[in-house]
Amino acid sequence: MKKVASSDVILEFHVPDFDKVKDFYSKLGFEKVWEYPPKDQSGYLVIKRQNSILAFFCGNKEVYNHPFFKRFPKTTIRGYGVEVAIYISDMAIEDYYQQVLEKTGKDSIIQPLELKPWGSKDFRLVDPFGYYLCIREVGNILHE
Template sequence: MLTNIHPKLPMRNKTLTRDYYLNMLGFELVGSADYEDYLMVKKDQIELHFFEFKDLNPKENYGQVYFRTDNIDDFYQSLLAKKVPIHPAAPLQVKPWGQKEFALLDPDNNLLTFGQSV
């Protein structure tokens, strides 16, 4: 039986990725081991893994994750307070499919969409 999922996304620079997720989005490191070309972070019940891909062209990266939340308004406001850039085409809005959503692009152009049912 499936119990959880940990998406794996590409990263070019572990230091930049770690800084973005920890300091901008409020994630924390997972585990005590520090692997040179791998990173694991978590926030609440969500865990993301990153693998090093130094030759990644961010303009050609199609990595995407959809996060469900139960308090999208507060989370969105906390990101604005930290001056986290919101995707210019995806500010907080109610979508026709019944989700309130917004999106971000991380340093490697992985699309992070956050949504809550309305």
């Protein structure tokens, strides 16, 4: 029997450069699981941090020729209107925030670490392609 991912939903980001992905997300503690090198429109990259799995498609300029995305200007911010929430459970969110800040610099941070009205802490940053990430301390989103 094949081992399967522990999530029923995997986010797949369409990007023109896997090297930028690996550089940025490694600073967030993600590691490459596997990669199919970019060739035409067939590149694929999977990265993981704890139980967070992200996938990336294409990895080269052919991403702009994708049947759906080619109708938008290349300068369109990727992920507009979407926030990707990543939960941190292996360390205190304050420590993780300091690590990310040291590795990525202030420019990638959109909103510093803060306590939210609902009682949990998070911070927001943007990746090199414009994807908006919310890094949260672990919690139960289902309120169970």
